[in-house]
Amino acid sequence: MATAAIQANTKTWSGGKSPFNASYGKVMMWYFLMSDAFTFGAFLISYGTIRFSVNTWPDPNKVFNSVPFMGHNNLPLVFVSIMTFILIASSVTMVLAVHEGHKMNRKGVEKYMILTIIGGAAFLGCQAWEWTHLLTGEHVALLNNGTLSVMNTTASANPWGLQASHEAMVAALQKTPHETLVHIANTLHHSGAEAAHATHNVATMSNTELTNMLSTADLHVNNVGRPAFGSYFFGITGFHGFHVFSGVIINIIMYFKTKLGHFDQRGHYEMIEKAGLYWHFVDLVWVFVFLCFYLV
Amino acid sequence: MEHTLTAENTHSHGHNEGTGRIWKVFWILSALTIIELALGYFLYFKGEGMGHAGILTTKLAIAALTLLKAYYIVSVFMHLGDENRNMIMTICVPLVLFVWFIIAFLWDGGSWKEMRNTNAGSKPSIENVQPAPVKHDSKP
Incomplete structure (x- = not known):
């Protein structure tokens, strides 16, 4: 039995025949x-x-939730x-x-x-x-220095950390520079003709007005995530x-x-x-x- | 230069059967993907209340279904299942290294996480609560 198996094996590898039959x-x-x-x-x-080594990781269901022609659903x-x-x-x-x-x-x-x-x-x-x-796609993220920023999802920027509390967001608004506040206000309504109109309006608003507007707006802010x-x-x-x-x-x-x-x-x-x-x-x-x- | 199949390749791989098996595997792969998606949506809608063990079990089930899909693709679509035993072994045995590769590295990752959250590490566990006060080089 064992001898027969050895013989068959020797035959496979002794040449004249493709051992892999390929x-x-x-x-x-x-x-x-x-x-x-x-x-x-x-x-x-x-x-x-890396994912196992950190406490938080972006939720794929939040990051990849868009379909072409389906808008913001x-x-x-x-x-x-x-x-x-x-x-x-x-x-x-x-x-x-x-x-x-x-x-x-x-x-x-x-x-x-x-x-x-x-x-x-x-x-x-x-x-x-x-x-x-x-x-x-632009997202508002709370930076580690306590200010808000508008970010895309790139190889080095990740706006998908844990969701920041409303209080943290309002506190961050006070410290955020004017241009960023205008930018955030613009991302709130970025659709066609309305956007141009809105840009004109928010650009003339003062920091206090912008902060008040944004703190009452339906603005979801995440902490900045790991790059x-x-x-x-x-x-x-x-x-x-x-x-x-x-x-x-x-x-x-x-x-x-x-x-x-x-x-x-x-x-x-x-x-x-x-x-x-x-x-x-x-x-x-x-x-x-x-x-x-x-x-x- | 003309390349021809050498005479010793008998090519009796059972290729002459119909397309029935191909379509059967297509439906199996589709069904497995749909089950995976169902489990994915289950995690999405019910994940919050399931607890750590429940989430982990569901994710492992999805991973097992993925391995099953990989088996069907390699075995039927890539015809590895029709090759002889030597051929199958020369491809599959080296891939067994992945078993330890996965265990070792994910274990290492878990150990890093533990160090991050304890005093043994350089960082206290503030990551869960609020952003770290130190300035990170995350550009706006």
Whole structure:
């Protein structure tokens, strides 16, 4: 019994036969993806370590609660679920392209590659919208020096600390410089023609008038949060987005190679398989990014 | 230079079956994502009253569902499940390092937090109550 097993094993590794029963290119693609998994894993674990080491962390349901064309409605998890389903769908079209490749059906591969490319582009568009929304959305934050400030969510600014009490906000208003008060008053009603009108009005108001107006306004102020939040969010989703981008480029190249008949001449569609491995890996990483940044 | 599959690759990976399995996995992945979202909304609406253990359990459940999704993507979409045992092992065994990697680093993070909140650390536990009075280099 044991002897038989040893013999079978010796046969596998004694040459003349591929021990992995896979081509060199495919095995190396797997090893590349494994190393990439360690890179992403290290990033995500580093993020987890920092998050575990602090007392407060921004609530993802508050930071990521917007959807295009839905205005200021509070819709946590909605947009990111759309992005997740886009990527799952494009993974399915990719695996269908690989399937058509095995059947040597060039038209089928072309059709599914186009659909995969569209899915990837749609995902990138969603990410561009989300980044723009975070980087340009203005929030009033209570700085550690006791004054208020208007901030965006960037790699170094985080207006998503714990919510400040009304008293702390009123006290901070007294110390906040005039230009910032005007800016805060403007963020309260920033919609079209009304905004220009409001700017004109608040610019002529005195500090006391502005302070009185803002302390009675429906103004929610958070303490300033740790810059690590934005650094990790933009760093990791950016690294993932770059993978999606390069995946889309690879898929476009594969589409044209298919269309030009290169794989038919070669006699097999293994390149589609290897591009597919990369594309599925991008989806796989997103599953974990979705978990770490949005769900928990 | 023309690349061809070498003769020793028999390619009997069961690729010739229909697309049924692909669509089945698509529905499984969608269902798992919907369950994850349901748990996410459960945390959002009911999280406040659940206590620390309840929140942690729900989050661990979401993480377990994520691992299940990863299994289906790798095994079926990436066809690793159709490869031979040697191939599966050469990919999966190194990834086992992640188990200790995660335990060690998150443990370290937790220990940092403990130090922050006790006199052993350089900082008293004012973080929970109000912003620190020291001026931080957080730019407006």
